[in-house]
Amino acid sequence: MLHFRLISTLLLAATCLLTASGSTNSNNCLIVAPLSTHRVITCDDTNNVQRLRCEEGLIGVESALYGRSDSETCGEGKSVNELSNTQCSEDGTVDILKTRCDGQKVCEYKIGEVRPNDPCTGTYKYLNTTFSCFPVVNTVACENSLAILQCDQGKVIFVYNADFGRTDQTTCSYQRSAGDVQNVMCSGPTTKVADSCNGKNSCSIKASHTVFGDTCSSTYKYLEVNYRCQYPAITAP
Ligand SMILES: *[C@@H]1O[C@H](CO)[C@@H](O)[C@H](O)[C@H]1NC(C)=O
DSSP, X not given: OHHHHHHHHHHHHHHHHHHHTTOOOOTTOOSSOOSEEEEEEEEOOTTOEEEEEOSXXXXXXXXXXXXXXXXXXXXXXXXXXXXXXXXXXXTTHHHHHHHHHTTOSEEEEEHHHHOOSOSSTTSOOEEEEEEEEEOOEEEEEETTSEEEEEOOTTOEEEEEEEEXXXXXXXXXXXXXXXXXXXXXXXXXBOSHHHHHHTTOSEEEEEOSXXXXXXXXXXXXXXXXXXXXXXXXXXXXX
């Protein structure tokens, strides 16, 4: 009985992951509760800009439809022929937007940059994007300190982004010389934190050029990490 319950719990967790890769919120399977969910619809034109923004938390794109699923949306001034196909959608749009926007606070792009192909010539299309804002933990470790990432019991780390460098003059500036902190164009995005911390309950990593390499050697740097804590993916028994 115990085994059966354990297995069904694991299957439930697996179902959640399959349906929404870590961020779904259907009735029984809450992986991470979003702070809020939003929808943006932008009518098709190469140069039209779509903007996603989280006031609190960071963007996780949930779904994106490039095509048409009703005959009214963005219909102004269009002919019946251009609006009649309501079964039109381009696969893969959501992955393009996830790559571009997940983990950002604000994300802007032109429609022309994110529509991979034309799924239905002759139909006037739009881009319908649903995204959530997820709670985020922000941690900063000054150069040669340890960054410590930690989640509550039962949850694991998922790193949105990490940067070893300097992008402002105040962070980690205490009693440093002006020369140490003046270069604020020293950004060094890295996937090393994600590589070594994702899926763990806690993790520490040294904010050091020996780990991350030296993007601007005369600047005193810091490691800034944005991550969230989520229930783990299913693991092999
Ligand atoms: C936009 O996408 C959402 C989520 O898939 C869907 O529920 C909604 O009907 C769509 N709206 C339009 C106008 O396509």
